[in-house]
Amino acid sequence: MGTSTEQTDGRPEHDGHGGAPHFTPLSTARVQHIVTVLRWVFLAHAVLMTVVRWDTVAHPGWMLALLAVMLVWTAIVTVQSRLRGLRWRPVVAVDLAVSVLVTVTSRVVLGPGVPTAGFEGVGYYWVVCAPLAVALSYGGVAGALAALLMILPGAFGVGHGHLWAWSADLLLLASCWGAGRLMDQMRSLLAENQRSHAITARMAERERLGRIVHDGALQVLSMVEREGPELGERGVVLAGLAREQGAQLRRLLQSAAGESALEADPDSGTVDLVATIEDHGSESVTVSAMAGELLLPAETVHEIDAALQQVLSNVAQHAGPGAHCWILIEQEERTIVISVRDNGVGMSPEQADQASREGRMGISRSIIGRIHDVGGTSEMTSAPGHGVEWEFRVPLS
Numbered sequence: 001m002g003t004s005t006e007q008t009d010g011r012p013e014h015d016g017h018g019g020a021p022h023f024t025p026l027s028t029a030r031v032q033h034i035v036t037v038l039r040w041v042f043l044a045h046a047v048l049m050t051v052v053r054w055d056t057v058a059h060p061g062w063m064l065a066l067l068a069v070m071l072v073w074t075a076i077v078t079v080q081s082r083l084r085g086l087r088w089r090p091v092v093a094v095d096l097a098v099s100v101l102v103t104v105t106s107r108v109v110l111g112p113g114v115p116t117a118g119f120e121g122v123g124y125y126w127v128v129c130a131p132l133a134v135a136l137s138y139g140g141v142a143g144a145l146a147a148l149l150m151i152l153p154g155a156f157g158v159g160h161g162h163l164w165a166w167s168a169d170l171l172l173l174a175s176c177w178g179a180g181r182l183m184d185q186m187r188s189l190l191a192e193n194q195r196s197h198a199i200t201a202r203m204a205e206r207e208r209l210g211r212i213v214h215d216g217a218l219q220v221l222s223m224v225e226r227e228g229p230e231l232g233e234r235g236v237v238l239a240g241l242a243r244e245q246g247a248q249l250r251r252l253l254q255s256a257a258g259e260s261a262l263e264a265d266p267d268s269g270t271v272d273l274v275a276t277i278e279d280h281g282s283e284s285v286t287v288s289a290m291a292g293e294l295l296l297p298a299e300t301v302h303e304i305d306a307a308l309q310q311v312l313s314n315v316a317q318h319a320g321p322g323a324h325c326w327i328l329i330e331q332e333e334r335t336i337v338i339s340v341r342d343n344g345v346g347m348s349p350e351q352a353d354q355a356s357r358e359g360r361m362g363i364s365r366s367i368i369g370r371i372h373d374v375g376g377t378s379e380m381t382s383a384p385g386h387g388v389e390w391e392f393r394v395p396l397s
Helices: 028-052 060-080 088-110 124-138 140-156 165-231 233-264 273-278 298-318 349-357 360-373
Strands: 270-272 285-288 295-297 325-332 335-342 377-382 388-395
Touching (some): 298 325, 298 335, 349 377
Antiparallel strands (some): 270 295, 335 388
């Protein structure tokens, strides 16, 4: 059964936390307003049919009473469809009860001399509006069940003057189920559209904040890092702090970009590795990548990116002032090769082994461990005065 809300109009609602408003363009009240128009049309048709067969009706007074009930209830539903804050489930229940009452009593009111087909009694097609309203508001299954309530009297010989009555019953059942299913699909599409708009808005806001941070805070931190050593010993300390804070800000922006990419395509569970790594580009980091996308599982991209961030963090902290880093992404058959090298102070193989054993610089866990977890291999080469070079090789699954 399709889900629905008790929202009565299509006006924006807020989530209560200052977030963006969301809309309910196919709310129960709007659907009921559409069905109300049909109620008046079918009521006019029922009045016309009353005039046509007035001379053959067994109890004309009772038929007028039923028409009066239909008129009053149609007016009530029309007024209620314009009210805000109304709970529609009780209204729908009464609506079905009134329609079933009209159908059940029609056989007695019309008498045996008036032929009827299925639910087409005094109310004729007016009684169809009740199950149709249920279908449009609460889904195909609920609509089919409501239609069965209208058809059920036929199982006891009420309102079925000839064999063709079952054709009308089948048409009513199929129409309510189909209309409800169609409305369910429309609601799902609209919900997905709203979600896509919300994601696009969040991504645009993140990009805007990223530009502000890059053009403001990161530029200032880069200037402090570059010119700080000229101020003496305290300037060197400030330059080191600026370098660390700049690296943290870049990692924060890159993490937000990765989350946005995953939000943009949550069903596929894939993220573009090339775009993720290209986000690391800056004044001190040059990224060279293949053309086009390279979609990998989100978890794989996350682990590779985390390992890469640790390498870049080591360059910022240990390669020395003015060090530059180059990242190269290549694809060799079914293997992704990522090379990261810098022109910093470097270190000897003995120093690298010692740092790995002691768990310093994240070599063992944050770099080698992460690449190993995604089924890849990592290799580091370094020499004093010649910087450090990492090579990650990750197979494509």
